[in-house]
Amino acid sequence: MHSRTRLMRALAAAITALPGAAVFAAEPVPTVIVDIHAIGAARLTELKSRPSVRWSAEFGTELLLGVDADSKPDWLAQPRVRDGVGTLASAEIWIRDHVCVHQSAQPALGIVGGFEVLRMPPSAIAYSQRAGLVGTPLPADGVMARELANRDGPRAVMGGDPQVQAIVDKIDAERWFQTLSLLAGFNRNSYSAALGSARDWILSAFEGAQLTTSVFPYTLTPSGCAGAPSINIDNPIGRKLGATLPDEWIVVGAHYDSRNSVRCDGVANPQPGANDNASGCAGVIELARAFVDVPTQRSVLFMCFSGEEQGLVGSQRYVESLTTSGDIARVKHMINLDMIGYDPGGTLDARVDTNAANAALLTQYGAAAATYAPELNLIASSSTSANTDHWYFLAAGVPAVFTWENGASIYAHYHQSTDIPANMTRARELGGAILKMDAAMLASVAGLAPPLFADGFE
Ligand SMILES: [Zn+2]
Numbered sequence: 001m002h003s004r005t006r007l008m009r010a011l012a013a014a015i016t017a018l019p020g021a022a023v024f025a026a027e028p029v030p031t032v033i034v035d036i037h038a039i040g041a042a043r044l045t046e047l048k049s050r051p052s053v054r055w056s057a058e059f060g061t062e063l064l065l066g067v068d069a070d071s072k073p074d075w076l077a078q079p080r081v082r083d084g085v086g087t088l089a090s091a092e093i094w095i096r097d098h099v100c101v102h103q104s105a106q107p108a109l110g111i112v113g114g115f116e117v118l119r120m121p122p123s124a125i126a127y128s129q130r131a132g133l134v135g136t137p138l139p140a141d142g143v144m145a146r147e148l149a150n151r152d153g154p155r156a157v158m159g160g161d162p163q164v165q166a167i168v169d170k171i172d173a174e175r176w177f178q179t180l181s182l183l184a185g186f187n188r189n190s191y192s193a194a195l196g197s198a199r200d201w202i203l204s205a206f207e208g209a210q211l212t213t214s215v216f217p218y219t220l221t222p223s224g225c226a227g228a229p230s231i232n233i234d235n236p237i238g239r240k241l242g243a244t245l246p247d248e249w250i251v252v253g254a255h256y257d258s259r260n261s262v263r264c265d266g267v268a269n270p271q272p273g274a275n276d277n278a279s280g281c282a283g284v285i286e287l288a289r290a291f292v293d294v295p296t297q298r299s300v301l302f303m304c305f306s307g308e309e310q311g312l313v314g315s316q317r318y319v320e321s322l323t324t325s326g327d328i329a330r331v332k333h334m335i336n337l338d339m340i341g342y343d344p345g346g347t348l349d350a351r352v353d354t355n356a357a358n359a360a361l362l363t364q365y366g367a368a369a370a371t372y373a374p375e376l377n378l379i380a381s382s383s384t385s386a387n388t389d390h391w392y393f394l395a396a397g398v399p400a401v402f403t404w405e406n407g408a409s410i411y412a413h414y415h416q417s418t419d420i421p422a423n424m425t426r427a428r429e430l431g432g433a434i435l436k437m438d439a440a441m442l443a444s445v446a447g448l449a450p451p452l453f454a455d456g457f458e
Pocket of ligand 1: 196255276277308339388
């Protein structure tokens, strides 16, 4: 073995011995992928600290390992281990996840745990971050996402509350599926003439849930769609007035616009966008229905955004207007739903994403899932990126989370005309469970108010 390599290996071994340092190996090495679904914290640590491991990158249900070349055959001979993404240094890992607006056409090396893994020279990574390219380098601790089943310590739970349970029990996965199927019948490209009809249908659904409706109008000036005109479109909103803290708002949102392989063409049919994202907007409507006749302390704004496929425009314009008016300070929490209906593996994998500043919320969502949707295999990440409508709320300092299936790249019909309800495997099971978790969290962040008696006294 070359003396320099012996030196490098000794150095890397010394570094690897440091806690949490099994990450930064500048030396490209072969890789393998280990299925770590529900293996537990102790086993996970054991895997990462094996002598042949040069670096590790955790992606929820799967672990990407950089290993010594001579150890690779042994790894591949083990159960739950498959070939990796080629030879790679951890410092050149770039992670892409559910990117509606593909800013770089660079193909991924592979999909690990629902995330796209790309190779990017470290210098380009620094530039990409500065340029705001959607995606992220590997976090310092090597953990992009972690299954809550693989977290250390006992699983956090919520105290079972019969009032919350009653709301959760009102979540009707069949009704939700019928709603998304109906929305999938509209061509909901932001440029489509039918977008207004879909908006009106959403408003009528909000009215049916006893909400006060309005629209947020704005001008869509598309980025990256050469020749596409600026158009005036809007976000439908349904408001539930809070009983005791009406000036504090909780936003429950999802985009309702769709696309297929074309992004800014409202004529090219079909553009059903059943999973992306009739499933999310129908989820917002289903949550509104579950809270009918449930007084909350804070006001809840249920809304569906347009312009998401053109660069998160509908939610960005909305946040900008709240910032201008100062109302952004009223928004105490935001829940975003995007693609909640595809479970290919039958393990009901679901993700809850936010940023580092709000990482504590992940434990709360985990507790809500453990208590009210225990069938969910929840995967948490505090390294979210600008990939859907929670992003500009986070950027404005609002505690916001994104709840969804385990990644978009697992869904073959993503941004295709074949994104139809029939292709959403186990949609009702997964969508229903995610909505139960979100209903419990909404009850928690909005606060349940004591019921008002007929005479208006509490
Ligand atoms: Zn989407």
